[in-house]
Amino acid sequence: TDTRTFAAVDLGATSGRVMRARVGPGLLELAEAHRFPNTPLRSPDGLRWDFGALHRGVLDGLRAVAAAGGAHSVGIDTWAVDYGLLDADGALLDQPYHYRDPRTEGVAERVRAAVGPADHYAVTGLQHLPFNTVYQLAADGDRLAAARTLLLMPDLLVHRLTGTVGAEVTNASTTGLYDARAGTWSKELLGRVGIDPALLPPLRRPGDPAGTLLPHVAEATGLPTTTPVTAVASHDTASAVAAVPAEGPDVAYVSCGTWSLAGLELTAPVLTEESRAANFTNELGIDGTTRYLRNIMGLWLLTESQRTWREQGLPHELGPLLAAAERARPFAAVIDPDAPEFLAPGDMPARIAAYCVRTGQRPPEDQGSVVRTVLEALALAHARTLRRAAALAGREIRTVHLVGGGSRNELLCRLTADATGLPVVAGPAEATALGNVLVQARAHGLVPDRAAMRRLVATTQPLRHYTPGGDRAAWDAAERRIGPA
Numbered sequence: 121t122d123t124r125t126f127a128a129v130d131l132g133a134t135s136g137r138v139m140r141a142r143v144g145p146g147l148l149e150l151a152e153a154h155r156f157p158n159t160p161l162r163s164p165d166g167l168r169w170d171f172g173a174l175h176r177g178v179l180d181g182l183r184a185v186a187a188a189g190g191a192h193s194v195g196i197d198t199w200a201v202d203y204g205l206l207d208a209d210g211a212l213l214d215q216p217y218h219y220r221d222p223r224t225e226g227v228a229e230r231v232r233a234a235v236g237p238a239d240h241y242a243v244t245g246l247q248h249l250p251f252n253t254v255y256q257l258a259a260d261g262d263r264l265a266a267a268r269t270l271l272l273m274p275d276l277l278v279h280r281l282t283g284t285v286g287a288e289v290t291n292a293s294t295t296g297l298y299d300a301r302a303g304t305w306s307k308e309l310l311g312r313v314g315i316d317p318a319l320l321p322p323l324r325r326p327g328d329p330a331g332t333l334l335p336h337v338a339e340a341t342g343l344p345t346t347t348p349v350t351a352v353a354s355h356d357t358a359s360a361v362a363a364v365p366a367e368g369p370d371v372a373y374v375s376c377g378t379w380s381l382a383g384l385e386l387t388a389p390v391l392t393e394e395s396r397a398a399n400f401t402n403e404l405g406i407d408g409t410t411r412y413l414r415n416i417m418g419l420w421l422l423t424e425s426q427r428t429w430r431e432q433g434l435p436h437e438l439g440p441l442l443a444a445a446e447r448a449r450p451f452a453a454v455i456d457p458d459a460p461e462f463l464a465p466g467d468m469p470a471r472i473a474a475y476c477v478r479t480g481q482r483p484p485e486d487q488g489s490v491v492r493t494v495l496e497a498l499a500l501a502h503a504r505t506l507r508r509a510a511a512l513a514g515r516e517i518r519t520v521h522l523v524g525g526g527s528r529n530e531l532l533c534r535l536t537a538d539a540t541g542l543p544v545v546a547g548p549a550e551a552t553a554l555g556n557v558l559v560q561a562r563a564h565g566l567v568p569d570r571a572a573m574r575r576l577v578a579t580t581q582p583l584r585h586y587t588p589g590g591d592r593a594a595w596d597a598a599e600r601r602i603g604p605a
């Protein structure tokens with residue numbers, strides 16, 4: 121029987137990892153080859169990614185993969201929207217901006233004057249987030265003068281490894297410049313926003329070949345130059361959704377990490393005015409599917425609280441904090457996790473307290489209560505978002521699959537089951553890396569189709585089941601405390 125090894129590079133907002141996976145009939149086994157921190161740089165000109173560190177982390181990871189026996193192919197995914205700019209010589213102009221940098225404040229209003237929100241949504245189907253690529257580009261101004269090529273983060277790393285230039289479509293769909301129906305860059309939008317179409321490379325699809333390793337990369341990693349890099353669903357969320365261990369009209373998912381992405385997989389985008397008003401996005405999944413979902417601020421609220429506590433010399437280990445949250449009084453305060461003041465890095469517990477004061481609530485009294493408030497807020501946002509997605513798409517949800525790092529958080533899983541009133545299947549935690557691997561495995565003939573990919577996840581990965589319980593009336597009352605979705 122045929123068994124192969126694939127390497128998945130998966131960069132998240134707080135850490136990067138390079139995984140090695142064995143795939144064969146009934147076999148899907150993931151092992152971490154290398155993990156490294158992703159620490160953004162605060163410079164006088166804004167919050168940037170430390171691209172050199174990420175690039176090095178990827179090479180170190182591939183060296184570990186080579187040492188462990190090599191890989192049949194390599195795939196790369198990262199978070200969405202951010203990009204690097206190359207000059208005429210193919211050199212990176214400067215460090216890519218972090219989407220949490222405030223330079224896009226007020227920029228959306230300017231773009232709105234060139235493209236009305238209704239027109240923009242009718243073409244892209246993209247939810248409004250202040251940091252969508254189109255707004256970042258509008259904020260770039262002179263920085264664009266010397267730029268000849270824009271590469272989204274995963275494509276930038278592919279370029280570093282292979283020298284090829286391309287834009288993988290699932291991630292291109294998060295830019296605000298991609299025509300969801302035509303499946304191409306929107307020349308019309310680019311013209312109206314004043315972005316040179318020549319900046320944007322040709323599109324490639326998950327499964328397409330994306331070159332082979334450059335000689336110096338082979339030398340640095342110990343992998344042969346013949347090693348193919350395969351385009352995967354390079355938007356991490358698209359990879360995570362590809363590894364949800366079920367599909368069907370009654371299945372919903374929450375991909376829960378730094379962000380919670382809650383929604384449905386559809387066969388066509390929903391581009392209605394009602395959908396736009398509810399700020400649902402139609403991002404592209406594998407095989408032309410639509411990821412119909414909304415961004416929820418996610419575990420960022422918790423990790424940023426932990427970071428604050430660490431700096432203040434307070435306890436910040438997750439285990440004890442979650443134990444304290446279990447004991448804390450339910451619904452001490454109810455917050456909207458998507459309040460704009462939670463987006464930027466900073467003292468999260470202080471911001472949560474300020475939110476409570478502003479909304480006439482008593483702030484959570486201790487760390488356990490802060491953590492419980494955050495997890496209840498996320499569970500409630502999961503429930504409201506899924507209910508709304510189902511209504512807008514004309515679906516009925518019977519199961520919620522919670523994937524990603526958040527699936528390890530038992531309290532969050534239980535609260536999500538309680539808030540939605542639906543059974544929650546939790547796992548896999550490494551859905552993104554698995555989705556990355558499975559798209560490669562399919563492209564290289566080891567798995568026949570999408571349904572088989574998902575069956576393979578379902579039969580090989582540990583999953584936990586949560587049955588809804590809790591106090592329905594208390595959740596309804598909590599929901600009334602934050603107002604309409």
Ligand code: LRH
Nearest residue numbers: 199200201356357379415
């Ligand atoms: C999650 C994610 C999400 C985007 C955000 C920028 O990692 O890719 O889907 O909206 O980062």
